[in-house]
Amino acid sequence: MPLPLDAIIANIIPLLPLRDPATMTPQSARDSLRALAEARKAVPPPPVDVASDIEVQGAGGKLAARLYRNGSGTAPTVIFFHGGGWVAGDLETHDRQARNLVIETGAVVISVDYRRPPETRFPGAFEDAFAAVRDVVARISEFGGDLSRVGVAGDSAGGNLAATTALACRDTGITLAGQLLVYPVIDVVGNFADPTENAKFPSRAENAEGYFLSRAVMEWFCGHYLANSAQGTDWRVSPLRATSLKRAAPAVVTTAWFDPLRDEGHAYAKALQAAGVPVAYHTGEGLIHGYFGLGDASDAARAEAQRARADFRVLLERGV
Template identity: 90%
Template sequence: MPLPLDPVIEKIIPLLPLRDPATMTPQSARDSLRALADARAAVPPPPVEVVRDIEVQGGAGKLAARLYRNGSGKAPTVIFFHGGGWVAGDLVTHDRQARNLVIETGAVVISVDYRRPPETRFPGAFEDAFAATRDVVARLDEFGGDPSRVGVAGDSAGGNLAATTALACRDAGIKLAGQLLVYPVTDVVGNFADAAENAKFPSRAENAEGYFLSRAVMEWFSGHYLADKADGTDWRVSPLRAKSLAGLAPAVVTTAWFDPLRDEGHAYAKALQAAGVQVAYHSGEGLIHGYFGLGDASDAARAEAQRARADFKVLLERGV
């Protein structure tokens, strides 16, 4: 039997934002995630030696980004994409996640502030993620990086961008040492509103509501990202629909047991394995979507996130 919901997280759920799609607007979603980050300002962030705002090339111009690192020697480099349903989230809301990546993997981490919908709809965020990755790879000497040890990482919608960027890198001949996909969105066909598509992933019904991220909020997010529902079949937003996953970088895939995205994340891990890709999978028993951001409060969340980052560190250290 899977573990029950972590009791610490059970008490936190009522305090979390992004739970009412009937009244949510893009700006309110952004404001609520930023307010959650601001509420933790009294808790010192994990210490990192260098934190510097930079710019990287996006799909249609320069993008704000933030570089994190410890030390000054050659190190792995990770391009990180924040979550927030493509619509919300930014460099501030995911600052602690980026810092933990630096501390636990030893990598230089570059967090990218991609364009968001509804101002820029699909494929804008994907194009920014891939362009930023290409730009960072071209500038590795500037960042102290090692070309044989480059990875991509992201959570939720950022996990979706990391997965699709890894596909684009494979097709462009860019060798990645690894990809860290944290409770990623992998199949947007039907915009989370089509009963037949939803039935393929039982977690969309089992965890439809009550555990922070709801199926209805995912419908709201994907509706804002995709101007046309037909775009859901495009691998650049639904990597599970890619014609081939062969030849992709080794992956660490995490899901959360009490998350509507659980089964599509697990399905992607299995599809990668079936294509011959090395995969380390973490099921996140007892946890909810967003648990990588709850490690300060929940021992279970912190331990599971640390296990995933440790697996990712192995991939980065091994290189290509």
């Protein structure tokens, strides 16, 4: 039997934002996530030697980014994409996640502020993410300095961008040491509104509401990112629909048990394995979507996130 919902997280859920798609707007979603980050400032963020604002090249021009590192020697380099349903989230809301990546993997981390919908719809975020990776690889001496130890990482919508960018890298001859996909969005065919598509992933019904991220909110996010539902079949937003996953970068995939995205993340882990890709999979029992940001409150969340980052560190240290 899977573990029950973590008691501490159960008490946190009513305090979390992004739970009412009937009244939510893109700006209110952004404001609420930023407010949550601001409210946590009483707890000092994990310390790193460097946290400096920089720019990287996106598909349509320069993008704001933040570089984090400890030490000054050669190190792995990780390009990180924040979550927030493509619509919300930014460098500030995911600052702690980026810092923990540095501390627990030893990597130089570049967090990328890609363009968001509805101002820039699909495939804008994907194109920015891939352009940012190409730019960092081209300038690797300014970052970790080791082309054999480059990885991508992201949570939720950022996990979607990491997964699709990893496939684009494979197709263009950029060899990544690894990809860390944290409760990623993997298959948006049907925009989370089609009963037939939803039935393929029982977690969309089991965890449709009551555990922070709801299926209705995912439908709202998809409606803002995609100009029309037909775009959902494109592998650049639904990597599970890619023609082939062979030769994709080794992966660490995490899901949360009480998350509508659980089963598609698990399906992607299995599909990668079936294609011959090494995968470490973490089920996130007792946890909800977003638990990587709840480690200060929940021992269970912190431990599961640390296990995933430890596996990612192994991939980065091994290199290609």
